Amino acid sequence: xxxxxxxxxxxxxxxxxxxxxxxxxxxxxxxxxxxxxxxxxxxxxxxxxxxxxxxxxxxxxxxxxxxxxxxxxxxxxxxxxxxxxxxxxxxxxxxxxxxxxxxxxxxxxxxxxxxxxxxxxxxxxxxxxxxxxxxxxxxxxxxxxxxxxxxxxxxxxxxxxxxxxxxxxxxxxxxxxxxxxxxxxxxxxxxxxxxxxxxxxxxxxxxxxxxxxxxxxxxxxxxxxxxxxxxxxxxxxxxxxxxxxxxxxxxxxxxxxxxxxxxxxxxxxxxxxxxxxxxxxxxxxxxxxxxxxx
Amino acid sequence: xxxxxxxxxxxxxxxxxxxxxxxxxxxxxxxxxxxxxxxxxxxxxxxxxxxxxxxxxxxxxxxxxxxxxxxxxxxxxxxxxxxxxxxxxxxxxxxxxxxxxxxxxxxxxxxxxxxxxxxxxxxxxxxxxxxxxxxxxxxxxxxxxxxxxxxxxxxxxxxxxxxxxxxxxxxxxxxxxxxxxxxxxxxxxxxxxxxxxxxxxxxxxxxxxxxxxxxxxxxxxxxxxxxxxxxxxxxxxxxxxxxxxxxxxxxxxxxxxxxxxxxxxxxxxxxxxxxxxxxxxxxxxxxxxxxxxxxxxxxxxxxxxxxxxxxxxxxxxxxxxxxxxxxxxxxxxxxxxxxxxxxxxxxxxxxxxxxxxxxxxxxxxxxxxxxxxxxxxxxxxxxxxxxxxxxxxxxxxxxxxxxxxx
Numbered sequence: 065x066x067x068x069x070x071x072x073x074x075x076x077x078x079x080x081x082x083x084x085x086x087x088x089x090x091x092x093x094x095x096x097x098x099x100x101x102x103x104x105x106x107x108x109x110x111x112x113x114x115x116x117x118x119x120x121x122x123x124x125x126x127x128x129x130x131x132x133x134x135x136x137x138x139x140x141x142x143x144x145x146x147x148x149x150x151x152x153x154x155x156x157x158x159x160x161x162x163x164x165x166x167x168x169x170x171x172x173x174x175x176x177x178x179x180x181x182x183x184x185x186x187x188x189x190x191x192x193x194x195x196x197x198x199x200x201x202x203x204x205x206x207x208x209x210x211x212x213x214x215x216x217x218x219x220x221x222x223x224x225x226x227x228x229x230x231x232x233x234x235x236x237x238x239x240x241x242x243x244x245x246x247x248x249x250x251x252x253x254x255x256x257x258x259x260x261x262x263x264x265x266x267x268x269x270x271x272x273x274x275x276x277x278x279x280x281x282x283x284x285x286x287x288x289x290x291x292x293x294x295x296x297x298x299x300x301x302x303x304x305x306x307x308x309x310x311x312x313x314x315x316x317x318x319x320x321x322x323x324x325x326x327x328x329x330x331x332x333x334x335x336x337x338x339x340x341x342x343x344x345x346x347x348x349x350x351x352x353x354x355x356x357x358x
Numbered sequence: 359x360x361x362x363x364x365x366x367x368x369x370x371x372x373x374x375x376x377x378x379x380x381x382x383x384x385x386x387x388x389x390x391x392x393x394x395x396x397x398x399x400x401x402x403x404x405x406x407x408x409x410x411x412x413x414x415x416x417x418x419x420x421x422x423x424x425x426x427x428x429x430x431x432x433x434x435x436x437x438x439x440x441x442x443x444x445x446x447x448x449x450x451x452x453x454x455x456x457x458x459x460x461x462x463x464x465x466x467x468x469x470x471x472x473x474x475x476x477x478x479x480x481x482x483x484x485x486x487x488x489x490x491x492x493x494x495x496x497x498x499x500x501x502x503x504x505x506x507x508x509x510x511x512x513x514x515x516x517x518x519x520x521x522x523x524x525x526x527x528x529x530x531x532x533x534x535x536x537x538x539x540x541x542x543x544x545x546x547x548x549x550x551x552x553x554x555x556x557x558x559x560x561x562x563x564x565x566x567x568x569x570x571x572x573x574x575x576x577x578x579x580x581x582x583x584x585x586x587x588x589x590x591x592x593x594x595x596x597x598x599x600x601x602x603x604x605x606x607x608x609x610x611x612x613x614x615x616x617x618x619x620x621x622x623x624x625x626x627x628x629x630x631x632x633x634x635x636x637x638x639x640x641x642x643x644x645x646x647x648x649x650x651x652x653x654x655x656x657x658x659x660x661x662x663x664x665x666x667x668x669x670x671x672x673x674x675x676x677x678x679x680x681x682x683x684x685x686x687x688x689x690x691x692x693x694x695x696x697x698x699x700x701x702x703x704x705x706x707x708x709x710x711x712x713x714x715x716x717x718x719x720x721x722x723x724x725x726x727x728x729x730x731x732x733x734x735x736x737x738x739x740x741x742x743x744x745x746x747x748x749x750x751x752x753x754x755x756x757x758x759x760x761x762x763x764x
Contacts, residue, residue, distance in 0.1 A: 115584050136587040147582035151372040156365075163361040164586050 066243045072121030081107045083267035094238050096254040097247040099264030105247040109214050113141045140205035142215040145197040150190040154200045165208045179203045194221030215246040224307040251344040284311040285336035292332045362596035379564045391619045394544050397537035399506040405444045412440045456498045463491045463510040473640050481518035496632040505538040516728050540627030541620025546647050548616050553658040553718040555694050558665050566683035569673050636724040657718050657737050660744040667751035674758045712747045715740035
């Protein structure tokens with residue numbers, strides 16, 4: 065068993081932040097933790113990593129008790145960027161992690177290249193943008209190739225290129241056998257990563273899977289983006305251009321084949337097609353917005 | 359621990375605040391050295407002062423009538439002695455000068471009743487004269503270059519409670535406040551002015567944020583360390599050890615900087631220059647100035663640990679860094695003020711109240727013990743009480759932290 069959380073309860077002052085959280089992960093996978101602010105996602109991560117005590121329940125990670133500090137040789141927790149030391153450089157942070165983890169310093173360059181932060185490795189964190197800080201946090205988390213990676217809002221502050229790169233890295237890690245539990249408000253990104261989503265509401269996990277939600281979203285990379293958008297809009301297709309300069313639409317009212325053939329007719333080349341399910345967003349709206357309107 | 363200590367040291371030494379505070383300390387020491395250098399009475403100043411005294415004798419001779427030959431002869435004799443002293447100073451013949459001062463003081467002390475016989479506390483008392491004589495004998499025995507002035511009016515002791523006139527008092531303090539830019543004497547002056555409650559507060563501000571910002575029960579960077587394969591006690595202890603190491607570093611660096619200034623611009627000075635230590639029943643002894651500096655530093659270090667333990671305790675109770683430091687300063691300040699009262703000093707267990715020991719210099723010289731009429735106010739009693747109280751406060755802090763964590 066990789067993760068075993070049983071009836072976890074946490075009270076803060078008079079409020080129950082976690083009210084019996086229960087889940088198990090028995091094979092390497094990517095699991096998303098989705099929920100509105102204050103639903104207990106960060107509290108759950110902090111309890112799992114023993115940064116926060118809890119009132120009742122049990123946690124086992126990689127078959128060990130969660131309080132065993134040696135677990136952190138195999139577990140990484142990507143937290144809020146407030147954990148970084150403003151006066152130190154990215155290199156200082158990574159060097160410390162290497163020394164604690166008994167890793168060679170060559171790993172620093174290796175991970176910096178993988179994350180794409182070689183340029184500012186020797187810069188102080190106080191000069192970092194939000195995205196650069198996220199890069200450093202990611203580098204610190206993955207430098208030891210962990211078996212279990214907990215990620216609290218890792219996509220926050222990332223530009224589209226960095227977000228794509230992070231997604232790529234996470235998928236690679238997953239392929240290498242790392243189990244990833246990721247919390248995020250970016251539901252598009254979640255959909256691209258996994259279909260195993262734990263929705264959290266009022267300190268409980270409501271749902272564990274989205275297998276029944278099959279709405280798809282398409283992302284087309286074309287050679288003439290402005291022209292493509294104009295043609296599709298002329299033909300009354302509800303499409304938009306996203307930050308990554310892709311044509312974006314879902315399969316509710318639009319067929320992928322129709323769009324591609326229309327673009328081909330106008331000599332626009334579709335270079336890449338990405339298809340994702342939009343289960344997370346749809347289910348989220350049902351679970352949270354729907355409840356609110358009742 | 360070997361991974362944590364260099365990281366902790368790097369963290370604090372790379373902060374602009376720490377660097378600025380260290381620079382401020384270096385500037386303070388440098389300016390104080392300049393002040394000491396300027397106010398050092400050198401051979402030329404000594405000779406110049408002698409010339410002024412000599413001219414006043416000459417003036418007196420000029421004003422005497424022919425019938426006052428005896429008085430004229432006295433003045434002439436004095437002038438000859440002054441010439442002799444100036445010549446000795448010119449030749450760096452300290453022995454001659456010290457011999458002269460001992461003889462003069464011994465003559466004077468004969469006419470002053472001792473405190474043991476009569477309650478006379480007018481400056482310069484019999485005790486003070488005895489101190490001057492013994493100090494000068496020490497200088498002679500150890501072949502030490504004196505820090506001028508060394509005459510019988512150059513000392514004020516705890517027994518000198520009355521001054522005949524305001525002018526007497528002014529003159530006494532002018533002679534008493536001696537400066538010298540040699541390393542050892544400068545460090546003696548520096549220790550006297552720096553190892554105070556003010557110095558302790560400086561250290562609280564210098565290192566306060568290290569404990570409080572990242573201290574027990576905080577969010578932020580401590581969570582980074584909390585998710586490393588490191589035992590919690592190691593994280594906490596590494597902070598305390600870093601604090602101790604950096605405190606030692608700052609104290610030593612300051613001392614070395616002061617010593618370096620002395621060596622470069624003057625000389626190293628005399629390790630065994632005498633420092634007065636009060637003892638019961640109108641007695642006294644001397645210790646070497648170098649040892650005095652070391653003992654003062656040791657006691658001050660104990661005081662800093664005591665201050666840090668309060669900081670540690672408050673960091674568990676409060677969330678704001680600045681408030682934690684302010685509350686520690688208030689606690690230390692109040693403890694110091696309350697302990698300073700006559701009532702507090704008179705208590706039988708007063709020597710085990712750690713707040714008394716902020717009077718570092720008076721504790722080492724035993725002047726504090728003399729004033730309190732309690733010779734249990736010793737440096738070692740101070741160290742013991744500071745250690746015990748620090749330990750208790752740290753244990754309370756840990757206990758509260760563990761309770762809070764649950």
